[in-house]
Amino acid sequence: MLIVYAVVVLGVLGLIFGLILDFASKKFAVEVDEKEAEILEALPGANCGGCGFPGCAGLAAAIASGAAPVNGCPVGGAATAEKVAAIMGVEAGSGEKIVANVRCKGTCDATKEKYEYSGIEDCRAAAVLIGGPKGCSYGCLGLGTCVQVCAFDAIHVVDGVAVVDEEKCVNCGKCIDICPKGLIERKPANKAVTVQCKSNDFGKAVKDNCSVGCIGCGICVKECPFDAIIFENKLAQIDYDKCKQCNKCAMKCPTKVIKPKERKKPAVAPKPAAPAKPAEAKAEEKPAEVKVEDKTEA
Structure with missing residues (x-):
């Protein structure tokens, strides 16, 4: 009998607690949109x-x-x-695609190194050691920390510099946040002309450390017909709202640090084939003359 009483008591208690929980779930329920x-x-x-x-x-x-x-x-x-x-229940609107852009062109051949780095393969760790091994203290360290955090395989290190694959980039911003040099910025995907440098050094210091850095000559500012080049802190920058992608700044840049927009060459229509010449009638060959020797005895 004790077992029966215990079962009954437990059943009653379970029912009571179930009713309490049901009431509480309805009373304190959080409305979900x-x-x-x-x-x-x-x-x-x-x-x-x-x-x-x-x-x-x-x-x-x-x-x-x-x-x-x-x-x-x-x-x-x-x-x-x-x-x-x-x-x-609204209109989506046509948003312009924004992608990440690495503002450095200092490949292994274009830049000098202060020392040989053999530590952890992490840009943040290298940057702690007097700014990293590259002679330019603003340059990409190329150890791939940005590559590691990108979940979309949209950035890779090529010849010592991080390069963004704009087709894969979704503008998540993780590479921007983790770069210790602050080299990665956002730009409109349809704007190809970019200044691939972020050095604030004077021209001589830039040339001593990198052959493709911005030397602050100001030629691009003078050449731009749309006032789209901003010159601040010894560095040229592009106002993408004004830039018309004319390539004039890129063509005049002495260090070629401004990336131009690639122009597709117009397809050349194939020349029409010359009409075939009518086959010349072969001259009728005359039968060869056969010489007959006169064997008649005189």
Whole structure:
């Protein structure tokens, strides 16, 4: 009988506690915005933080509350923006693609080194040792810390300098945040003309350490017909809102530190084939004359 009583008591207690939990779950339930859940499902789930919020859930909550735009996800792009806009009942708008840009052209052949570095393969660790091994204290150290944090395989070290693959870049900003030199910046993807240097040294110091650095000559400023070159702290910078990609600054730059926009050569139409000449009629060959010797005896 004791076992039966124990079972009954436990059953009654379980029922009471279940009723209490059910009441508490309804009384203290947190209302979930259905739009927020739908937006979260529409987002790519990269949780990269490039939107400025703590992961996709944070962005979904911000969009649902109106604190973030529907095209706030840099990873999903236009396709995701359209889905989120449909959930919110607004227009997505055509946002311009923004990508990361490494402002350094100092490859292994173009720059000098202060010492041979043999420590941890991390730019932050190298930068602690008097700015790193490169002679230019502003240059890319090329140890690939930015490569390690990129979840989209959009940046690689080529010949000692980090290079961005703009097709893969989603503007998450992780490489920008981790670069100890502050070399990586954002730029519009449709603007190819860029100043690939961030040195604030005087021209002579730049030339002593790097053959492709900005020497602050100001020629690009004079050549630009659109006032798109800004000259600050001994360094040329481009105002992308004014730049028309005319390439004049790049063509006149003495150190070729300004990357030009590649111009596609117009396709040359193949020349029409000359009409075939009519076959010349072969001259009729005359039959060879056969000489007959006269054997008649005189």
